[in-house]
Amino acid sequence: MRWLAIALLSAATTTARADDAIVASAGEPPPPRHLVYVEALGKGGLYGIGYEYAMTERLGVGAATSYSNLSEHQVFTMSPYLHAQIFNRGRHSLFAEVGGILAYSRIASPVENWDGMSEWGGGGFATLGWQYVRGPIVLRTSVGVAVGEGGGAPMTGIAFGVRP
C-alpha cells in the first residue's frame, strides 16, 4: 500500500507541470477528458459500469458501480477512486488506482421460515494495471487488493471503455 501511495503522489506531483496538463497543441483538438467503461470483476463487484474524468494527462478521478445477482444473492457496489498513470509508452501505460468501496449485500431466503440476510459494508482497494489505448478505445486490466470488514483479498479486473 505504501509504495502505491508513493507512486500515486509521484504521479500527481509530476502532473502539476503546465506542459503536462491536458492542453491541445496548436491546430489539434484537445484530448478527451471523459471515459465511460464497462468492467468485469473490478472494484468489488462482479460486473459494472464506470465514468472517469481526466484532470490532467496523468491523473483522473472516477466512480464505478456494479450490481450482480447470483442465485438470489444480490450485491451492489459504488466505488469512487483516483487513477494515476505511472509510466507511458506509445499506446501502452502502467497505472495505479486507489479508492473506496461501499457495498450492499442481500441474500434472499431460498426456504420457508428464514428471512435471509442483508448487510452494508465498506472498504478500500488499491490496484496496479496495464492500459492500452487505440483511438477512442481504452482497454484496461488490473490486479490488486481489496480490504474491508471481511479482511483483505486479492482482486482483478478487466475494463473496456471509450473516450467520446
Place this chain on the structure above:
Amino acid sequence: MKCALLLALAACSQITDDGTPWEDASMGAGTELGPPPTLRAAPGCTLRVASWNLHLLDNPANVLEHFRASTMIANADIILLQETAQYPGEAQTRTATLGTDLAMTWAHTASHELRSGVIQGNAILSRYPLENIAVKRLPHVDQLLSQDRFAIAADVVVGDHRVRVASIHLDVRIQITDRIRQLDPAVTQLDERAIVGGDFNTAPWQWLESLVPLTSTEAIVGMEQAAVLDDYMASRRYVGSIPADTNTFTLPGFGMRLDNLYARAVPILAADIEYVEGSDHWPIWFDIDVCEEL
C-alpha cells in the same frame, strides 16, 4: 439461456432434485453397521461429540495414529466422520478400522466412488448403542465435478436418554442459497432433540458459476457463508458451537470455517477445535448435557 451462454466457461450450478426422504438404513445397500459397542462405564450426562473430515488421511495406520495423538477427539463418545474412505483392495472402511480400535459401534454409508476406485462415505461412531439409523441423499447440485451428497442419522441411546445425531457433508463451490437448499430438508426433518455436525464446506465467498470465487466482494462486505449458515440454523432453533470466524481448514492463508456442530434442545457445555494433523480439516468437538432438555 444464461447457463447455455456460460457453458463454455463452466457448468452452471443449480439444484436439480429434492433428494430422498430419510430412509431406513437397513433397507438400503451401501450402509454398514458395526457390532454393539463395548461400554467402559455407566453412562453419565455429559456426552462429547466430535466431527472430522478425514480427507487426505489415506492410510489406515495414519488414521489411527492421528486419532491416538489427539486428546479431546480420541475421548469423544460420538464421532461424526466425512470422507471416511475405503480404498481398492481393502477389506474394510476407515470407519470400521477406527470403530474396532476405539471399541465403538458405527453406522457408515458410502456416498461417492472416485475415479481411483476409492469409495468415500459419511459415518457415525459411538460408544453407545445406535438405533433408527437412516440415510438421506441430499438435493443434488448440478455443477462442475458435481457428486451426490448424503447425510446419515441415528438415535444415540445413553442409558435412559436418547438424542438424534446426524453427520452431513455438503457440496463445495456453491452459493449460500444453494447450500441452504441442500441442507434444509435434512435438518428440518429431524427430531426436535438433535445434533447436526459435519463438513458444511462454507468457504466464505460467493461463487461465479462454481468456478471463480468473488474474494474482493466478501472482503468488503464481510458476509461469510459460515455466518449466514449459522443465522439460517438459528431459524431452525439450532445453536452453533464453533464461531464463524474460526478456521477449521488447515491450509495456511485460507481462514475459513468449513465445519461445525449444532445442537437443538440440548445444552452445549463446551466446544473447541483440536489441532490434530493429517487431514485438511481440523477436528472439532463439543460437550452436551444429554440429561437436560431445553
